[in-house]
Amino acid sequence: MAQITQADSISAPHSPLLEVKDLKTWFPIQRGIFSKIVGHVRAVDRVTFSIQKGETLGLVGESGCGKTTLGRTLIGLETAMEGQALFNGRDLVTLSPRERRQLRRQMQIIFQDPLSSLNPRMNILDIVTEGIAQFKMVEGSREDHAKRLMAEVGLDKEAIYRYPHEFSGGQRQRINIARAISLRPDFIVCDEPVSALDVSVQAQVINLLMDLRESHGLSYLFISHDLSVVSNIAGRTAVMYLGTIVEQGPTSDIIEDPLHPYTKALIAAVPDPGKAKIGEREGALVKGETPSPAAPPSGCRFHTRCPDIMDICPRVDPPDFSYETRLVRCHLYK
C-alpha cells in the first residue's frame, strides 16, 4: 500500500508558508596552516519538510542531531550549502543580504537561554522596540508601544525601564517573546524555549506561546529535545537523527504508533509518569550512542544502532517513503 513518492506530495494542498527541500548545512573541518578543508560536519543533510500557515511543526531529536542548526539556517544565522527553503515563495538560500533584511521582519527566533539572548546593557524598552524602530513600525511613542507588548506577554507595563538581570528566567523568556512578536512576524523559530526554565513556569510560557499563535496567526518551528512538550504544542512533528529527518507526520500518530526504529527507541526512552515504567514497557532500549556527524555511517545513518537492521541498510541510504499520513526514511516501509 505504501509507495515511493516525492516528499512534498504529502503536504496539504493549500500554499505552505515554508517549504524546505533537500536543505544541506555542512560545516567545513579545516586543518593545517592553509586551513585545508579535510571534511565536513554534516549538521543538516538533505532535509525536506514544509510548514503551513498557522501550523506548528515540532522538531525533536537528541543533542547534536542538527535541529538547532536547521532552525538557525532558516533564520539566516547559518548559511546553507545546497537546497531550497521557500518562505512565502521566496528562496531563503539564494536571497541577497538586502532582501533577507526585509524578510527578517517576517521571521523571528526565540533562543533557549533567555539571559544570554538579551543585551545586559539595554533596558527592556530598548530591547523590545529596537526592531520596530529599525523598521519604522512604532505606533505612538516607543514607551506606549513597549508597554502594549509587555501587556501582551503578561509582564508588568511599568517594568520597561528595568534591565534583564532584574527579571526571573520565565520573565526573561517573556521579554524575548515580546521582542520576537514586536515586528508582527508570520513565523517564529522557537529553539528549546522552555528548556532552561523551572518546571513550574514552563507551562506558563508554553501556554503563552499557544495564545500568541492564536491571536497573531503565527506559525512555529518548535525545536525541542522533549517529546512531551512537543506533543502538547505541535500538530505535526519531525524527528531528526544525525542531520536527517527520519520520520515526519501528525504528532499524535508519531507518538501513538512510531514507525521508524529510531522514533520507537526515542519514545520508549521518555519517562511518562503514571504510565508504565521504561523497564516494564514494550520497545527495546536503543543500544550505543550517536555516531559523529563528521563521519556518518554509510547507507542508513541509524543502521549501527538499529534493532531491525537488514542487508540493504548499510549499503543504501533510504529515501523518504510515504506511509499513510507520514514520511519515513527507513527501508522497512518500502
Next chain:
Amino acid sequence: MMVEGKAHNGRLLEVEDLIVTFETDEGIFRAVDRISFAIEPGEVLGLVGESGCGKSVTALSILRLIPGPVGKIAGGKIRFQGQDLLELPASKLHNIRGQEISMIFQEPSAALSPLHRVGRQLVETIRLHRKMDKKAAWEMAREWLAKVRIPDPEERMYAYPYQLSGGMQQRVMIAMALMLEPALIIADEPTTALDVTIQAQIFKLIRGLKRKDTSILLITHDMGVVWEMCDRVAVMYASRIAEKGTLEQIFNAPAHPYTRGLLASIPKLTGAKGKLKAIRGQVPSPFEYPSGCHFRDRCPHAFDRCAEEIPPLYEVQEGHRASCFVADKLVGKPPEAE
C-alpha cells in the same frame, strides 16, 4: 571494611531538622530550612524540586561539602548508620566519603580530573579505600568499566575524560560510585546532562548494578526521572519539604497544592493535549519568601492562616505527609478539580 547494611533502628540515613544558611552581600538566607527525612537500606529516595529549592545543598550537607565560610550548617542532625556525620572528626568522615557514601554529580566532565587517565582515577579511588596492589586494583577497575557497558574497557582505561562522550563519562562516574559497594549513593541530577536514550540506559545500569541493600538518594528536578527510579519521594519547595510519601502516594494522590500543581502542569507524552494547567507566579528569591507557608502566594487554596504559621507536615495517609493546612481535604482529589 564494609559494614553490611548496618542501620540505626532500621534506617540507614536520618536527616533531622537540617538548617543550612548562606551569607551573601545581600544578607543571610536559609537555603535549607528545617528539613527531615530518612532512607531505609536498599531504598531509592527521590528529593525533587526546582532550582534553588535547596535539594542539592541538602545532598552536599550529608558529606559536609557545603562551601564555607559562605555556607554553613546552622542546625540539625545527619545520622548515618547511627553516627552523627556533623559531629564526626574530619579523618573519620574521610573514610565514609567514597567508601560508605559515594556521589554521582550532574556534570561528569567537571567531576572527573581532566589531567589523569580514566584508569588511573579509578585505581586511585580503589587504593585509597582498599588494601590492594596496583595490578589487582587495575583489574578491578577494568572489570567495572565492562560492567557499566563501556565498549573496549581495556583501551578506555588509558583514555582521558575529554576523549569520552558525556554518556561514557557518566558511566565512568557510576563505576566509580558503585565499585566500592557503598551503603548509600547520592546522585545529584545524574542524567540531566544526557540525552533521553542515554538516560534510559543509565537508569537501567544503576538499577541493575546496585547491591540490593544499597540505598540511593536521587536529587532531581524531573518528575519523569522520579517516576522511573524512586521508591519514595520528598518534594521540596523554597527550602522546605512540601510533601513526602511513596511513589504511588505522590503521583496518584498528591496532597500538597505545589505537588498537585506541578504534576498537573507537566506536559504529558500521551493523553490530553492543548493548554497546560500552569501554576501561577514564580519561585520567589530566598530573600522574598513569604511569611508562613512559602507557597502561599502561588497557591489556589491559601487563606489567612497560611500567612501566620508554617504548616507542619500533617500525616494524610500512612507514610504520606504534606505541609499544608488543607492537605487532608485535597488528598485523593483529582488535580483537575482545582
